[in-house]
Amino acid sequence: MSAAVTAPSVPKKKDRGGPWLSLLAWVVGILFVLPVLWMVLTSFHSEQDAATNPPSVFAPLTLDGYREFFSGGASPWPPLLNSLTASVLSTALVLLLCFPAAYALSIKPVRKWTDVLFFFLSTKMLPIVAGLLPLYLFAQQAGLLDNIWLLIVFYTSMNLPIAVWMMRSFLSEVPVEMLEAASVDGAGLSRTLRSVIAPVVMPGIAATALICFIFSWNELLFARVLTATVAETAPVFLTSFVTSQGLFLAQLCAAAFVVSLPVLVAGFAAQDKLVQGLSLGSVK
């Protein structure tokens, strides 16, 4: 699915409201993107220009906000690196676990495979706060508080159900004839996986990876409770950034933009993958 591929061009008989509806679409689109643009614009203003009323839209641009963010107080690099580590490693772990599981739920399904699938989804419905306390106490006992690996394991469990659902949905698209042909040719499991299944589901793997990366990068509650100074992630850094420094709007906007940048880039680059992922693979 992609925006470019649209309906076969059936000649429309009449489209009276056409131009107005197009204009409305543009207005709505601009309204929705406006806060983001405002954040970016403010981040390039000086603190004085950022805090005026009415807003100084055409104030001179400066990099002071970014300079202050990167070298003013506590360095944002360790939290950014922690976020990157936690997101990338947990995503890799999710892919490693979800692919064989999805295989056993679609191509060679175990008995009662629907029950298993719904078990995975039901864990997403459990309020995460319900598991927070025991995990915290366990981490405290095991000396794992403020350890990035604890977050990696938790993020893996947070994203695994979504990934299993998505992967299963993609794997069930693999044509059975191709699998039979491969087995007639005497291809083993690993070869079948590599040369028959993987090419068909590569887009699915990309969509799964994108979603898992975004959700791990965004997570706040667990990171806030389970980390302190060493393993602090970027979203936690953002919240402490405001309370510790008072309010500097331009600097805050610069910080918010920098932290959002990886997600913005990844999401814009793979818009159609985003839809597939968010709908657990049911929209293709």
Added chain:
Amino acid sequence: MTSVAEQTTSPAEAKQQPSRSARGIAWARRAPLMPALVFMIIVTQLPFVATLVISFMNWNAYYPEEIGFAGFDNFKRVFTDINMRDAVLTTIWLTAGVVIISLLLGLGIALLLDRKFRGRGAVRTMMIAPFLVVPVAAALLWKHALYNPEYGLFNGAITGVWRLFGSDHPPQPDWISNMPLWAVIFALVWQWTPFMMLILLAGLQGRPLDVIEAARIDGANSWQIFRSMTLPHLRQYLELGALLGSIYIVQNFDAVFTITSGGLGTANLPYTIYQIFYQAHDYGRASAAAVIVVLGTIIIATFALRTVSSLFKQEANR
């Protein structure tokens, strides 16, 4: 699908191990599933068992010498706590408000974007942007750059418009204090409308266009086509959007924590439990609250899962 499940082993496998028993085959099928399943049970189910145990204990980190069995005391305290009742209501309002408003807005925008017009791709890209801002960053942005009564964009824009008409006394409402819950809801609607829009747009583009064209030729007007053809087709996508949206927004912590810090009647269940646990350090009570929330969730989820499973059967029958 059952026919696939009961299929015997493929020739290649049979050649490798001719004497494998049926049980062995079943285990071979299960093997790839096991790592993920075991991992999920350990990380998500065991902690819940621990929560259940702690919920019957008297355990406050500030009074470590008083740890012991408490019976149903924690549950009694949770049920008689007005804050908890408020939190339940707030959670319902917040979730229902965000899901319904963003679903309706998303539907309208999806219909607008389903037409062909100049710059459609650009508008779609602009629409997605809010969803791609990190939730904490979005909440901070709304709180400080938009809602702030002194230099936020909303009041700034009001001042600008009023000046345009020569007025020196523009209204400068304090948005968050005046309507705290709506302030949180609007910020979340802004983030979630793109999500709903994307799912519904994908649904719209999967419509059978020939049937619609036939109806148009037969003289059906746009509203009739929408009511009796588009809407029924979109139903499963609306349900999917509502379900997934609810799963995520019921759990919302970031916006409540950042915009109002749970003050002014905006503390939802996740935030309230976080407070009991992280600030009051009353582990027993926090666990009892969590157990009750889980039980409530199971009841609601049973209905929700029925929705998904009906979607699912359609897919399986395809």
